[in-house]
Amino acid sequence: MTVTLSATLAANEDIERRRRAGERVLHLAFGEAGLPVHPALRDKLAAASERNGYGPVAGASGLRAAAAGHWTRRGLLTDPELVVCGPGSKPLLYGLLLAIGGDIVLPMPSWVSYAAQADLVGSRPILVPAPPGEGGVPDPDLVATEVRRARANGRIVSSVLVTLPDNPTGRLATPATVARLVRVARELDLMIISDEIYRDLMHDPILPYTSPADLAPERTIITTGLSKSLALGGWRIGVARLPENGHALRRRLLAVASEIWSAPAAPVQEAAAYAFGDPPELTDRIVRSRRLHGAMARAVRERFVEIGASVPAPQGGFYLYPDLSHLRLGGSAEITKILLEEHGIGVLPGHAFGDDPSAARVRVAVSLLYGDTAEERLAALNSPDPLRLPWIAANLDQLSSGLKELSLVRHGAVSERHPALVPEPCHG
Known part of the structure; x- marks a missing residue:
């Protein structure tokens, strides 16, 4: 490799x-958010700077409760015991790939690290185009075809990943497309990983937004973080919401986490707990x-x-x-x-x-x-x-x-900045 x-x-x-x-x-x-840290977050981090213990692998109870409240206010009742925190949503995604196992279906195009992480854990990604005009969700009909073909060839396909809204296209899959994907995931027994780190950055907040967890809470994992919505990329904090009755998956994910990152940084967890409380x-x-x-x-x-x-x-x-x-x-x-x-x-x-x-x-x-x-x-x-x-x-x-x-330049016009691109005149 x-x-x-x-x-x-x-x-x-x-x-x-x-x-x-x-x-x-x-x-x-x-893809850095390009904005300053809010002073209130900076103060929370400074106040927690003396917290230097490792803490629980799953994350501090205060942060898990705050993240559960964050999702509950968005219509997804969440048990804090099914929230796992990590040093960014990116490590959490990597840990989930290890904990779930098998091959994964990805949208095409999709964020550069999804396929790279799958390769690192020995999972062979199946790239499936998004429906025309959409992004972040592989076309459900093509997912069904590709998964059946892969399984017929002896492959174990366990999961499908979506991004709502999408990086790289900036588009949001429609509720109808998400619903179709959920039906396919149920039919084929696929776990859905929904990367929703850009959810709070919808340009039009009244645009209909459907998470797979709204329709299939028993098989949907949501990941998010503060890197994008609050421009805290360098602070490295993320949270994952596991499916209903996802306790066995939680145990496997924590086993992975304990060997890779031990626990998220304690001071950052304090600031993140405040942020996920959605203060005005x-x-x-x-x-x-x-x-x-x-x-x-x-x-x-x-x-x-x-x-x-x-x-x-x-x-x-x-x-x-x-x-x-x-x-x-x-x-x-x-x-x-x-x-x-x-x-x-x-x-x-x-x-x-x-x-x-x-x-x-x-x-x-x-x-x-x-x-x-x-x-x-x-x-x-x-x-x-x-x-x-x-x-x-x-x-x-x-x-x-x-x-x-x-x-x-494409049309052969003269460019002052690029004279070398202009053909030399013929003489004689």
Whole structure:
């Protein structure tokens, strides 16, 4: 098995190296929330800084109770004894793959770490396209076909994973699609892992949202964390809600956790317990965050649409998934390289998300466009019209300029920035 650095982390480090070397690169490759820590969270963490004991493997009782309340307020009555905490939802997903066993069905495209983690634990992922216009949920009819085929070939397929809303597409699967998947999961006895870390960042909070746990609580695991909704990626805290009667799964997951991370960091658990209590000052922060993410995602989409790209309208999180195949500049790897090296725009190639390498689709994250300092990011968060802030307007102008150059180069037009791309005149 060949293990490589995660595509998102590798791209982030490469772009930061280029910036330190003086290159002007627009950073659209990394899914970091790009906002400052709320002062109340910072105070909670500081107050808990003396807590240095390991604590329970499942997480502190206060955090598990707070997370249970968080889900209960969203219509999912939750037993704190079926909540397991970890140092981020990513390790929890890895632990769940080990605890469940067998092969897993993934949407195509889907977050880069799902298939990579499956490979690490010896699970062979089955990639199934999402229904047209949707994202994050594999087409239920195709899931049934692929699982039956795999089982006929002797494979053990145990689970299916969904992301609501989705990374990389920014789309939300419809309640009808989720219901169809639940019927297939019941028919084929599949566990459903529902990654809902972007749930509170729906751009339109009245858009119908259905979790598989609403329909199949007996076979659905939900994972979430604070990395996205409250921009606490570096704090590394996540929680998993296990299915009804999931005590045997809990025991297996805790056995895995005890050998990998022992327990989440105690001070961070204290702050997270406060956050999962949904206090008004933090719910207000989340409302303003999703408003900013939505405004920026729509603005960035407009820039891609202007050059003829096909871009599904974003519905949640801070991602877009443009298709630049109309430019005929190659597949996802080629278009990503051209964007970065010739136009100063850093994105991730669609093939890193399991997509067809020949398609020129790329994942765009807009959340690092809000500013270079905490003061600029806070101003963007609080502004009634963040797109008019000078630094954000400059970022959008740079994006427009680079994309227009890309489009002009495709049509053989002269580019002052890239004279080397212009054919030399013939003499004689």
